[in-house]
Amino acid sequence: MIYDFIVVGHGLAGAILAHTLRSKGQHVLVIDEPRPSSASNVAAGLLNPLAGKRFAKSWLADEFVPAADAFYDELEAHFEQDIFIHKPIYKIFSSVEEQNTWMAKSAGTQWEGYILETHTQSINQPTIQDPFGGIMIGKGGYLQVSEMLQLLTNELLEKGLLLPERFEMEQLTLTEQGVTYKAIAAKHLVFCEGYQVIHNPYFKWLPIQPTKGEVLEVQTENFEAECIYNKAVYVVPVGSGKYKIGATYDWRNPDEEPTPQGQQELAERFSQITSQPFEVTNHWAGIRPAVRDRRPLAGVHPEHKQLSVFNGMGSKGVLMAPYLAAQFAAALTGQGELLPEVHISRYFSLYYNYINHKV
Template identity: 45%
Template sequence: MTDCDFLVVGHGLAGATLAYVLRQRGYRVLVFDPGQADSASNVAAGLINPVAGKRFALTWNANELLPAAASFYRELEQCFGQQFFFEAPIFKIFGSLDEQSALLTRSPDHPWGDYVASLATTDPGLPGVQAPLGGAWLRHGGHVLVRELLAALAAQGEREGWLWRETFDWTKLVTDPTGARYAGRVQARHVICCEGAAATQNPYFNWLPLTPNQGEVLDVECAGLSSAQVLNRGAYVVPVGGGRFRVGATYRWPPFADGPTETARQELSGRLAAITEQPFAVVGQRAGVRPAVRDRKPLLGPHPTVPSLSFGGGYGSKGVLLAPRLAGLLADWLEGKAELWPEVDLRRYAALYRPAAGS
């Protein structure tokens, strides 16, 4: 029988960051993950963007989330001797005079704090970039090599024995007030579900208001396009080195396609063509399903009736930014050292819970 303090189900960004934080605090952690190549975390471009969306809104809780994310990824770089986090300016291209005017009207109020470095009303002359109306330069952003980061952590986990490459069967979990047992093989003090969109099929957490959506990204080669910054106009264009860029992302609601689609390829190619006049070649395409939530805030906290079981996830398209700080918050709560933030506490949806028949 394997004995651990915490059993984490899922090794995407939510599970991997939580498992790392708990292990750093000295706990015995066991992680179950089947190693799905097209998970949302493995598909993600890893963008960290302080100001996003058509409304040009400051990211929720940016002042706390951004420095926590940067610090966390730098720590992992030191741990593995490998660069994962690339700080880079983001140039948000104005797509119309109305958009330009709206931003210039708002700018005297400085609603974005230190995150908007400057607003340009003319083409800044970036190589290969079409920006006749200028745009906004954002700072304190960048991108993370998520696939590579998770691969490094997984290799460590398999080598050290705390990551088991298998699918967790929730029907084999037996819980009581003092802990949980799994399949006659594992004894844990507490179990945390970090399965992402798959939690919609979890018998303990399928009542949560997860609204998964599918996203696709392209990898392209474009030798003449500036790689000194991340570009954004209807799509993000993230430089990944060697004249390559990751372009994304689409949003598709159920029913989901089985893998990448030609429709998404054409959509993203069209968005890139609006940003650059340079020729480009699509060299890769991937699709994954994001674990979004109805109110666009994550879900953290305990099962309503099973004290030894909790949930962490629902990060949607902002997992790279959210995961580090929320892993620390959830770990603090598991240790009894802090309360969960009301905005992310899953108990805000307690009224949706209905016990299973016969339970």
């Protein structure tokens, strides 16, 4: 049997791409070594259509948000289980200057549906510290990432479409017909390895910056759980008085070990949002694949047309991956093209420099 695609990696990006290809009738085999501390399993799965401190709409939010909604709705119907929780996001102003920055940007129709309310003073929730007010953002929420990945993993295992093992690069052979891996043949192989792509001999030239992120789970009482909170960190309610707090950004020490410094930073920032006491019940760390220009990386290798990559979502994978996976699946099956902004062709000069230095 010859597979249409082998997908290496079953984190958020790989799982969404593999499911998308299968939904288009492609015969897909996934190879993935289970890693509980992977960035996808650690993440709180936040979907926020507003970008950071700049008070700008996330890049292509008008395309990404509906595609994400449709994809997660389809998965929920498929598995008959809730996996995406729609919740507004209360972005708390940290100063009068930040409030003024937002007020200067808020005019115009581009915010329609995204901004539910603007508060220029506290919303007067007794446990919330927001003296300068904030904005209530619509069309947000969070994906239960580890639950989604487990559902998709179980389905692939039941159908015999998942090899739960480390991918051994030395077992890969490129052929005129595609690739062979051990005794398996496929027309095409897609690497969805997250930050591990820095070790991939075919794609290590891509400008991936491994970035460590730490996340806390805390238990607290009498804290308003009707929305997600955002002020330097996100605070995501996950049920039974528990909240995920994150995330740190550390590109100097990209390992998967939680640190006392990370816990202290997150705890202090949470204390700036609520006056309630809390107990840390869990602490995780994972490594995200960040990209120099903050755009994902997708496309076919410049020389080896049997190989491609789908990577570099950083902290925006829940928002971006469904739309980009659909677009990439269409491109891989000859039914569409990729956005130039995400195509790896923008970095082909790095590949040729890499090859020239190698020779």
